[in-house]
Amino acid sequence: MANSHPLKNMVDYLFLKYPINDLYNHDTITKEGYQENYIPDIIEGILDLDSVGVKPDVESVAEIQITTEVSDEKRVNVTLPDLPDINEYINYLEEVWDSKWLTNDGQFVQLLEKKLKEFMGLKKFLLVSNGTLALQIALKVLNIKGSVITTPFTFAATTNSLLWERLNPVFADIDPETFNIDPEDVERKITPDTTAIMAVHTYGNPCDVERIEEIAKDNDLMVIYDGAHAFNVQYKNRSIFSYGDISTLSFHATKAFHTIEGGALVTKDAEVEEKIKLIRNHGIDTSIEEVILPGTNAKMNEFQAIMGLCNLKNIDRSIQIRKFIYECYVENLQDLDVKFQKIQASQYNYAYMPVCFEDEKTRNRVELALSQMGYYPRKYFYPLTVDFEYFKSRSKDLNRRFDLKAATDVSSSVLCLPLYPTLSSADVSKIVSIIREVMT
Numbered sequence: 001m002a003n004s005h006p007l008k009n010m011v012d013y014l015f016l017k018y019p020i021n022d023l024y025n026h027d028t029i030t031k032e033g034y035q036e037n038y039i040p041d042i043i044e045g046i047l048d049l050d051s052v053g054v055k056p057d058v059e060s061v062a063e064i065q066i067t068t069e070v071s072d073e074k075r076v077n078v079t080l081p082d083l084p085d086i087n088e089y090i091n092y093l094e095e096v097w098d099s100k101w102l103t104n105d106g107q108f109v110q111l112l113e114k115k116l117k118e119f120m121g122l123k124k125f126l127l128v129s130n131g132t133l134a135l136q137i138a139l140k141v142l143n144i145k146g147s148v149i150t151t152p153f154t155f156a157a158t159t160n161s162l163l164w165e166r167l168n169p170v171f172a173d174i175d176p177e178t179f180n181i182d183p184e185d186v187e188r189k190i191t192p193d194t195t196a197i198m199a200v201h202t203y204g205n206p207c208d209v210e211r212i213e214e215i216a217k218d219n220d221l222m223v224i225y226d227g228a229h230a231f232n233v234q235y236k237n238r239s240i241f242s243y244g245d246i247s248t249l250s251f252h253a254t255k256a257f258h259t260i261e262g263g264a265l266v267t268k269d270a271e272v273e274e275k276i277k278l279i280r281n282h283g284i285d286t287s288i289e290e291v292i293l294p295g296t297n298a299k300m301n302e303f304q305a306i307m308g309l310c311n312l313k314n315i316d317r318s319i320q321i322r323k324f325i326y327e328c329y330v331e332n333l334q335d336l337d338v339k340f341q342k343i344q345a346s347q348y349n350y351a352y353m354p355v356c357f358e359d360e361k362t363r364n365r366v367e368l369a370l371s372q373m374g375y376y377p378r379k380y381f382y383p384l385t386v387d388f389e390y391f392k393s394r395s396k397d398l399n400r401r402f403d404l405k406a407a408t409d410v411s412s413s414v415l416c417l418p419l420y421p422t423l424s425s426a427d428v429s430k431i432v433s434i435i436r437e438v439m440t
């Protein structure tokens, strides 16, 4: 389906001709110049190429129309995994083959652990096979019992990990601006049965860690942060993972940094660190080769680790491109009736592009219009985990629909737009124009 407006096609052509990163590095186009001169022109449909110093190699408008056509088979998902140069991965694979050591704390898992510690400035950082097991291990190691106050605006794994550990999730509402758990509601929901807070740095946006710490201290509660989305995020120039008793990460293929499947736990406590090491490996104390506690199998393997080593080399560039695309979306959509997440990070990773529309109906209309053109944003996180059918069928006490107005509003109006480093600028431009067409 070709875009019918020739000037808009011109814009698309330019995007195709100069992929976002080239534009960014183009002699005459600085990032600021691109945003100031170019983006408003997309909105207006008027593009003065000379003003931004670009002379696209265009022979005719017909050629432009052909190049901007979106084929019916095209499908742009909300994300695509970062993949390194395959030869780089193969080089590591050959080393794994030679060593014949595939898992069980192999050389590449150890190397990745060391490099990630250095990269994020963390001392006690332990790799595991996925982010869900990281959460379950955190609950186990801290010996959490009874009720845990958590957010319903999250991926299923946060709530499910509590159910797996036979804990009682109690839901607090979120802040309508940051989309993170509201500490004041956490405080209101504390009962004698409460032992911990499990908060999520939603889309990588830091929680109000200072207020949560204060509440936890006053009420003698443990704090676990689900930082599945928060790779390399900092709050007040300090790693977000340095807060709480344990923080967890996910390195699933959909994440800003991934190891295909993978995860990690971060703690400040040496005893907790030792216990995590035991639990992730069946409870085996390798110094005496004896099983000393009931652990699980949460070991990362060498194939996951080498993907991480490859991806880590490209992570700075990858996040830089994400930032650029994120800013393009904001710049192009901010005059509409939409809400963006209020980012609290001093260093952010731009893992997601959540946009809240004025209501559920508009959100659904936008989603439909995009999907009809081959673009598949996601309703992350909808429904709230408290509204999962299996949750509703639990005991009467757990069946309460907590007062969750902000979470309900955000969940029913949010859409995460496609955002990943290889997303073409032509696609960003098209997504923007489709949304603008629905909204105006």
Ligand SMILES: Cc1ncc(COP(=O)(O)O)c(C=O)c1O
Pocket: 130, 131, 132, 133, 154, 155, 157, 158, 200, 226, 228, 229, 249, 250, 251, 252, 261, 262, 263
């Ligand atoms: C908020 C949150 N917590 C936990 C997880 C679980 O991580 P994993 O998929 O690595 O098990 C995810 C995964 O997407 C997530 O989004």
